[in-house]
Amino acid sequence: MGKFRKKPVVVDAWQFTDAYEGFRIVKHMNIKRSWRLGADASMPREDKILIPTLEGVMEASLGDWIIRGVNGEFYPCKPDIFEKTYEPA
Structure with a gap:
């Protein structure tokens, strides 16, 4: 073993930080999304994005990073893992 x-x-990569950013990510990537009602149950807000990946559909939550891989595939990444793995280019 080496x-x-x-x-x-x-x-x-894009960070999913709020409904507006979620809408921008979804539009840019042409991916599915999941809507939930806000705390007052009168205004929908996007708090999750469903991303079709090579390993199946994965869920991204607020704060997660959405990454386009080297072959054009998309996948979510938790903020702590993103910080340990990536730096600005």
Whole structure:
């Protein structure tokens, strides 16, 4: 068994921070979304995005990063993992 280092790769990524950003991500990626009612049950707000990935449909929540991989695929990434794995290019 040897040790290996991940090759440096530049990816596009968007952070899902609020309903407006969720709408922009969904529009840009042409992906499905899940709507839930807000606290007052009168205004819908987007708090989850359903992303079709190579491993099946994955859910992104507020705060998660949405990454476009090297082959054009999309997948969500939790903020703590994103911070440990990526830095601005």
